[in-house]
Structures are given as structure tokens and as C-alpha cells.
Amino acid sequence: MEKNKKDDDRSPVNGYLKYSGMGFQMIAIIGLFTYAGYKIDQSANHPVKWVTAILSLIGVFVSLYVVIRSVKS
DSSP states (O other): OOOOOOHHHHHHHHHHHHHHHHHHHHHHHHHHHHHHHHHHHHHTTTSOOOHHHHHHHHHHHHHHHHHHHHHOO
């Protein structure tokens, strides 16, 4: 009897890889936005690092959007 492709997609290993990959993806997105904000603040010599704070929050929201979109599909 042939295995159904949907049965293979639901194996615990596939789920583990999918969700751990999402975690690394979130870290990368947030890190990229934070690094960009840091570099902008550094080049503009801002006394308060507002750009870093704002871009890091935007990175959090973008990464959450990507994760929610990925979980829905």
C-alpha cells in the first residue's frame, strides 16, 4: 500500500524542523533590522538610539507576520 504524502508531512521530525527553522528566521529578521538601526544611529551620532529601538520593534512585527503567514499555510 502506498503512503500518502500528507502522512509524511505530519511526521514529528518535519514539524520540529519547520518550527525550529521559524525561530532562526525570526532571529535573523530581528537581528537584521536591529543592526540596520544601529548603523543608522552610529552614522548620524544620535545621543539616544531611537532608530535602533524603532527598527528593532519593526523587526519583531515583521518576524511575527512571517511566522503567522507560515503557520497558516
